[in-house]
Amino acid sequence: METQPRGQVTATDVPLEELAIRLTPLTKDELAATVEAWVAHARRATERVANAQIAVLRAAGDAEEAARRTLASAKAERNLIFEKLGLVVDSYADKGGTPETVADARAYRDAVLSHEGRQADWRTHLETFQHWLFASDGGIGFLVSIAVLIVSLIALLAIARIVRGSAGGRIGRIPNVSKMLQGFMVVMIYWLTVVVGLMLVLAGLGVDVTPLFAVLGGVSFILAFALQDTLSNLAAGLMIMVTRPFDEGDYVVLGSISGTVHKVSITRTTLVTPDNQVIHIPNGKVWGDVITNVTASDTRRVDLAFGVSYDDDLKAVERALRETVTAHPMVLNDPPPTIKLNALSDSSVDFVCRPWVRSVDYWVVYWDLLEQIKLRFDQDQITIPYPQRDVYLHNLDMAKAGKRE
Numbered sequence: 001m002e003t004q005p006r007g008q009v010t011a012t013d014v015p016l017e018e019l020a021i022r023l024t025p026l027t028k029d030e031l032a033a034t035v036e037a038w039v040a041h042a043r044r045a046t047e048r049v050a051n052a053q054i055a056v057l058r059a060a061g062d063a064e065e066a067a068r069r070t071l072a073s074a075k076a077e078r079n080l081i082f083e084k085l086g087l088v089v090d091s092y093a094d095k096g097g098t099p100e101t102v103a104d105a106r107a108y109r110d111a112v113l114s115h116e117g118r119q120a121d122w123r124t125h126l127e128t129f130q131h132w133l134f135a136s137d138g139g140i141g142f143l144v145s146i147a148v149l150i151v152s153l154i155a156l157l158a159i160a161r162i163v164r165g166s167a168g169g170r171i172g173r174i175p176n177v178s179k180m181l182q183g184f185m186v187v188m189i190y191w192l193t194v195v196v197g198l199m200l201v202l203a204g205l206g207v208d209v210t211p212l213f214a215v216l217g218g219v220s221f222i223l224a225f226a227l228q229d230t231l232s233n234l235a236a237g238l239m240i241m242v243t244r245p246f247d248e249g250d251y252v253v254l255g256s257i258s259g260t261v262h263k264v265s266i267t268r269t270t271l272v273t274p275d276n277q278v279i280h281i282p283n284g285k286v287w288g289d290v291i292t293n294v295t296a297s298d299t300r301r302v303d304l305a306f307g308v309s310y311d312d313d314l315k316a317v318e319r320a321l322r323e324t325v326t327a328h329p330m331v332l333n334d335p336p337p338t339i340k341l342n343a344l345s346d347s348s349v350d351f352v353c354r355p356w357v358r359s360v361d362y363w364v365v366y367w368d369l370l371e372q373i374k375l376r377f378d379q380d381q382i383t384i385p386y387p388q389r390d391v392y393l394h395n396l397d398m399a400k401a402g403k404r405e
Helices: 016-023 028-058 062-094 099-119 122-134 139-172 179-204 210-226 228-243 283-287 314-327 359-379 396-404
Strands: 251-254 257-264 268-272 278-282 291-293 299-301 304-308 338-344 349-354 356-358
Touching: 016 062, 028 062, 028 099, 062 099, 139 179, 228 257, 228 268, 228 283, 251 268, 257 278, 268 283, 278 283, 299 359, 304 314, 304 359, 314 338, 314 349, 314 359, 356 359
Parallel strands: none
Antiparallel strands: 251 257, 251 291, 257 268, 268 278, 299 356, 304 349, 338 349
């Protein structure tokens, strides 16, 4: 049994916003009858426009001007009915309405507008435009909406900055959250505030944002294939921020590249080398390679090796090393330095010298000890030998003569 349309959704004076709400609960069958009712409204409104056009053709002088104003008013009313008809047809189509009915209703509206556009003269077009321009739901309403959108966007950016500052302070007080993750979260909160606020403003202006989500979904699907490497870097950046193998300010070795971490974005890591080169590394390569965080620990061991002559006093060598190391103010007492005979090489007796220092003092201690131990060796006349090899020469003729005797 076919359901008849409800009076609230077929009345021509129902506001557009109210009509959109009242269409929501209607079923497909109810909407089919509603489409027929609004097509009938559109036909009657178009008939009034046609009568007004004929009146313009027959009028002259002041009567013609009045007829043209009547025609513009009739077109504005009819166009509003067409807008409501489009809303009803779209709702019917979304709920699985018959494609033929949807196509017929849309074709009727398009054909009427096309025919009228070809038949109207320039004065009629001008009158129609002027009527639309000064109507509250026409040009003025459009300009007001644009102004509201611009003001709202400016206000949203200001609000987003305030939210970002507040969120940054709160996130900074959360323990065990890296600087990288803090920065990422603050940026995400900023843009999420802008996007959500913009959606609310558009919805308040009567813009249907539902198709926007569908478009974004389709675009995201396409970009997922076109930007596979970028998405891989993005995923790696998120993993770096969550697992925190290093943070900004750490000295790291990433594969064969070493330097201080200057910045970690969602797609790349920026290092500054000791000679002040700036290197940008995609996060996919960072995450897929060996990561060595040199400054992750508070202390580091300085590994030094010294070779002395076989003729030197080994106890004197060990004493010179130990006294020089323990005298340095940056060398830590706990754990104590390790100074041991390590190897008997071809040209030297090799000692290892391994003091512990704070990570920030590593290179200062390394260079200081190299210099100070060399000066101490010179003072104590301890020799650092050059590589040497003993060569023995045999006279073959004398060896043969000896054998004959």
